[in-house]
Amino acid sequence: MKLRRYSRQREIIHAALKETKEHPTADMLYERLKPENPNLSLGTVYRNLNQLVEEGSVRRLSFPVERFDARTEAHPHMICIRCGRVVDIDLPYCEALDRQATDMSGHEVSHHELLFSGTCEDCRKIINIKS
Template sequence: MAARENFSRKREAIYNAVHASKVHPTAEWVYEALKPEYPDLSLGTVYRNLKKFCKSGKLHSVGVINGQERFDADTTKHSHFVCGTCGRVLDVFEPLVSAETLAGIERKYALRIFSEDIIFNGTCPDCQEKPKAE
């Protein structure tokens, strides 16, 4: 019974770490954040639970950025911006695709669309302000 309790506390801690973060964390980030409080936590446990949360709809995978999958606790409809310089991920809450546009895409390509994920790539304001190395 005690092992089940520990698992539940770890699972809750993993979810809460992502939910409290605004950086769209990686599994490694979550692992490093929780390791001091949960010394027996494994990176595999973090990965498995993040995947379960995504499958259940509690979290969303932003995708692989700079070789690491990033996660988002905000599951409302929105897009993301990825800085190609520093790898920062920002939320974009502007409505981008109308229902009419989606219906037109479905008709044109004989598709059935369930959701859309839009990612913008560019340079964030902080990186734009940094002087370029020559």
């Protein structure tokens, strides 16, 4: 891991990620931070997110759209098939699944990422109102 010098902008971006459970895209973070940080550019957000990922402070989530998560320990996510919202699912990590995948595939599985797809609570409410 390369030691980086202090960056106020990186600190602001990291703090914004830690304050939300939304799993924002780089564009979403930029739009949220720009009003209070007029000198911030979208390129700076991307560059600093990449640096935070490299140092292990942030996770990159590759769903249909790349998102970021300040919660770095392994945990599953749920993505809404209607609105695209991503939320954490608080389930314990299942090491037995890694072992089973290793046994079945012959590959040495080091970890897994679990993604559930479904309809979020807000979208279900809208669907119920319409029906």
